[in-house]
Amino acid sequence: xxxxxxxxxxxxxxxxxxxxxxxxxxxKPKFTKCRSPELETFSxxxxxGVRHGLKSPGSVQLFYIRRSxxxxxQEWKECPDYVSAGENSCYFNSSxxxxxxxxxxxxxxxxGTVDQKCFSVEEIVQPDPPIGLNWTLLNISLTGIHADxxxxxxxxxxxDVQKGWIVLxxxxxxxxxxxxxxxxxDPVLSTSVPVYSLRLDKEYEVRVRSRQRNSxxxxxxxxxxxVTLPQMSPLACExxxxxxxxxxxxxxxxxxxxxxxxxxxxxQQRIKMLxxxxxxxxxxxxxxxxxxxxxxxxxxxxxxxxxDNYKPExxxxxxxxxxxxxxxxxxxxxxxGSDTDRLLSNDHQKSLNILGAKDxxxxxxxxxxxxxxxxxxxxxxxxxxxxxxxxxxxxxGEADLLCLxxxxxxxxxxxxxxxxxxxxxxxxxxxxxxxxxLIGGTESTHQAxxxxxxxxxxxxxxxxxxxxSDITPAGSVVLSPGQKNKTGISQCDMHxxxxxxxxxxxxxxxxxFCEADAKKCIPVAPHVEVESRVEPSFNQEDIYITTESLTTxxxxxxxxxxxxxxxxxxPDYTSIHIVQSPQGLVLNATALPLPDKEFLSSCGYVSxxxxxxxxx
Amino acid sequence: xxxxxxxxxxxxLLLLLLLVSDLLLCKSVASLPIxxxxxxxxxxxxxxxFDRAVILSHYIHNLSSEMFNEFDKRYAQGRGFVTKAINxxxxxxLSTPEDKEQAQQIHHEDLLNLILRVLRSWNDxxxxxxxxxxxxxxxxxxxxxxxxxIEEQNRRLLEGMEKIVGQVQPGIKxxxxxxxxxxxxxxxxxxxxxxxxxxxxxxHCLRRDxxxxxxxxxxxxxxxxxxxxx
Numbered sequence: 001x002x003x004x005x006x007x008x009x010x011x012x013x014x015x016x017x018x019x020x021x022x023x024x025x026x027x028k029p030k031f032t033k034c035r036s037p038e039l040e041t042f043s044x045x046x047x048x049g050v051r052h053g054l055k056s057p058g059s060v061q062l063f064y065i066r067r068s069x070x071x072x073x074q075e076w077k078e079c080p081d082y083v084s085a086g087e088n089s090c091y092f093n094s095s096x097x098x099x100x101x102x103x104x105x106x107x108x109x110x111x112g113t114v115d116q117k118c119f120s121v122e123e124i125v126q127p128d129p130p131i132g133l134n135w136t137l138l139n140i141s142l143t144g145i146h147a148d149x150x151x152x153x154x155x156x157x158x159x160d161v162q163k164g165w166i167v168l169x170x171x172x173x174x175x176x177x178x179x180x181x182x183x184x185x186d187p188v189l190s191t192s193v194p195v196y197s198l199r200l201d202k203e204y205e206v207r208v209r210s211r212q213r214n215s216x217x218x219x220x221x222x223x224x225x226x227v228t229l230p231q232m233s234p235l236a237c238e239x240x241x242x243x244x245x246x247x248x249x250x251x252x253x254x255x256x257x258x259x260x261x262x263x264x265x266x267x268q269q270r271i272k273m274l275x276x277x278x279x280x281x282x283x284x285x286x287x288x289x290x291x292x293x294x295x296x297x298x299x300x301x302x303x304x305x306x307x308d309n310y311k312p313e314x315x316x317x318x319x320x321x322x323x324x325x326x327x328x329x330x331x332x333x334x335x336x337g338s339d340t341d342r343l344l345s346n347d348h349q350k351s352l353n354i355l356g357a358k359d360x361x362x363x364x365x366x367x368x369x370x371x372x373x374x375x376x377x378x379x380x381x382x383x384x385x386x387x388x389x390x391x392x393x394x395x396x397g398e399a400d401l402l403c404l405x406x407x408x409x410x411x412x413x414x415x416x417x418x419x420x421x422x423x424x425x426x427x428x429x430x431x432x433x434x435x436x437x438l439i440g441g442t443e444s445t446h447q448a449x450x451x452x453x454x455x456x457x458x459x460x461x462x463x464x465x466x467x468x469s470d471i472t473p474a475g476s477v478v479l480s481p482g483q484k485n486k487t488g489i490s491q492c493d494m495h496x497x498x499x500x501x502x503x504x505x506x507x508x509x510x511x512x513f514c515e516a517d518a519k520k521c522i523p524v525a526p527h528v529e530v531e532s533r534v535e536p537s538f539n540q541e542d543i544y545i546t547t548e549s550l551t552t553x554x555x556x557x558x559x560x561x562x563x564x565x566x567x568x569x570x571p572d573y574t575s576i577h578i579v580q581s582p583q584g585l586v587l588n589a590t591a592l593p594l595p596d597k598e599f600l601s602s603c604g605y606v607s608x609x610x611x612x613x614x615x616x
Numbered sequence: 617x618x619x620x621x622x623x624x625x626x627x628x629l630l631l632l633l634l635l636v637s638d639l640l641l642c643k644s645v646a647s648l649p650i651x652x653x654x655x656x657x658x659x660x661x662x663x664x665x666f667d668r669a670v671i672l673s674h675y676i677h678n679l680s681s682e683m684f685n686e687f688d689k690r691y692a693q694g695r696g697f698v699t700k701a702i703n704x705x706x707x708x709x710l711s712t713p714e715d716k717e718q719a720q721q722i723h724h725e726d727l728l729n730l731i732l733r734v735l736r737s738w739n740d741x742x743x744x745x746x747x748x749x750x751x752x753x754x755x756x757x758x759x760x761x762x763x764x765x766i767e768e769q770n771r772r773l774l775e776g777m778e779k780i781v782g783q784v785q786p787g788i789k790x791x792x793x794x795x796x797x798x799x800x801x802x803x804x805x806x807x808x809x810x811x812x813x814x815x816x817x818x819x820h821c822l823r824r825d826x827x828x829x830x831x832x833x834x835x836x837x838x839x840x841x842x843x844x845x846x
Contacts, residue, residue: 039831040716067704098714100828122827164838164846165716165831214677214827 029060029088029107030115035126037219038159039166039212040094042121043085046107049114060114062090064105066098076106097121125212127168128156129222130191133208137230138194147200147229152192153208153222167213173221177203189213200229665780666837672773673833676766677826683762684819690756691812705821706797707737712828724836728781731832734825735774736794742767745818748803766822773829784840 028049036042044062063076079090090105099121107115132154140147155161155168169189173182185193198204204227211218263275470478712730713719719727746763749755802814838846 094715094717099831100712100824101714120824122824160716162838162846163716163720163844164834164836164842165719167834214674214681214830 028114029109031105031107031117034105034117034119034124036097036121036124037126037128037156039099039122039125040158040160041092041097042124043089043091044105044117045085045089046115048088059110060088061108062105063108064090064092064103066101066103125166125215126217127159127166127210127212127219129220130155130170130208130210131157131222133206133222133225135195135206135225135227140200145200146197148194148196149198149227149229150192150194151206151208151225155191156210156219159210168210169213170208170210171218172206172208174204174206174227177205177226182207187211198227198229200231203228662780662783663841665776665783666833666841669773669776669780670830670833670837672769672776673826673830676769676773677823677830679762679766679769680819680823680826683759683766684823686756686758686762687816687819690759692816695809695812705824706741706795706799707734707821707825709795710734710737712832719832719835724840725781725785727832727836728777728784731829732774732777732781733794734829735770735777736792737797738770738822738825739774741797741799741818741822742770744797744800744803745822748815 029046030049031044031046034042034044046060046062048060062079062082064079065074065076079092080096081091081093082089084091084093102118102120104116104118106113106117130153133151134153135149135151138148138150151172153170159166159168161168167189169187170191170193171187172185172193172195174185174195175182185195195206206225206227207221207223209218209221260275468479472478710730710733712734713722713727722730742763746760746767749760749763799814799818803811803818805811805814838844
């Protein structure tokens, strides 16, 4: 047996080269292929070598041997079936086939071994092609150009897939009829597969082949399946028409450019502003950009000087900058004349011309807005045009505010005073450092107030300006009680606790108290001389009408009437003469009669609404 | 408003509870590996067990084929290792069915036990294969990694098969029978040619046996789970 094994080894070794793919040039028969289609049978084929000279073809015989258990006990057996698999083939049916068993076959011709091969059956599995190919239409794309189909087939009939003896995987290939290259799809385990995106106007060929899973060798291809897709209407064929994209793009760009240039260079300012909005120039309140362009630096500085945030220190080094010196303690300035005179003078005209701002954002606005209570007092300063009068004005305002503060404090719990009004009072009180007219009505404030009152003439001479709350249809201006009657200062340092009696009565539309109201609250004024002073001042200067008067109770109004009758013979208001000036209002001296007594109150303030009623 | 809030709370709590229970359930059903040994009452359906076993056996056979091909390409060319006819595998002593009729006639319990035996027989050789491949000169990374992977998967497949056997044949515990592998000395021979031939032989046997197990399992799956109608 060992010898036999050795012989076999030698024979196999000798013939191994023949199986590495060398060409047969000697004309000997040799094995071409051994194949098992279903892992149950197998067959081997060989070529009959071309022979020149007809010798007897010789009986080519095939012998096989298979190893069972561990020993080569068997002898070479001859092929059981030379016919079933065709010519030059040997077919081994299932009884002769054992899987996972090594086989060796040899080809003999005239007794001499010409070829030999060893293998195991599971290594030579190549399934038959699938059968029963058919296809169904899945869907057609919206454009009517492409379609999807589902291709189905049956596994090869001899492969026992149902019992799981062999597991197959399939590969589908398709191509257009007139193409040469097949498109391959990935192997699938199922027997149907969708093919996407086939063109409707083309014909396709489909074929499938199978192989055992885990093997590398595929079986033969199935028969070709011809797929003829339904033809869609030729109208759907859009691809032939080439849209002239290029032309349209060029024309479009050209047209847009023409239009754009038209707009840019046209004189139509409106359209031009739509397309190319102007860049906003920097604006400073109260300054006209044209002014800056003209280069009149003096006026510019003047304007800038009245702004809060104007820091003159910056320009210390510049010689061309002039500063207006503020002399706070100079009493002479107070007697320079009324503001009205000044406003009506040429200076005013001059200032008007200079500061004829076209801008909406000029300093005018701050003069005219009653809402900005904070800036009211500042605005009043600005509106004056000169700072000389600013101080007494401010003082007056502060004093008023002081009065206001005190009263506000006392009535803070019940009053509806807007915080805005309180704030300016606080602010101004704080601003004025040399004059600590702070909340609380300290003695110093009393002192200050008294010093203020020491010069009634000064008070009388101090002009006031009004803040406009409304403009009547007739063109006259309704002034809101922005400034308290200066004579009211004297009353402010009265007994604060008395004011609390009046709390409930006051309905605060604005935060200002009229002195007359304050008077009611206060018992007999200890300062008689002040009162006497009050009266004439009321006569002359009590021009404001406040809303409080209207909302006071009947009782009060009764008293108010009495008071007013005694104190204010002719309350009236002043209409604005010139509204243009940002520096202030030039007030007319005209007084309107007040026919309705209800408007009369302790102080001469009347609200806008009431005023409208009066006015025609 | 309070009612709404409380109902919302309840709803969210319920949702959370559902989620947690879902997670737990999912974990218990689809957890891999199949119930760890020792968990007696692990309920995993037979179908899933077989599906997993087939996947593993298919994977092992793929790896074995690749490993053999790579070894053949790298070491066996020109050395004439075509003497497949002579060498035999150590598992040949196990009487396994050799064709379809025999496989169909055998009882599935016996077949399962046979599979178990074959798998057990390969535990030792695979372990030594890994260590020896490591020691090879210019140890090829591809072959080594595949060997390691096969060894691990083989162990998992063995676990799975034991589970299946436990479900199909509850209570019967056969003696652990398997073929002993005695090829270690040949793997460690000094002569390189002989050593390489021994490797070639082992890998060839491994490929064959993995194909056998894969086929048996697919057959059993179709028979047991799908009632011979795959």
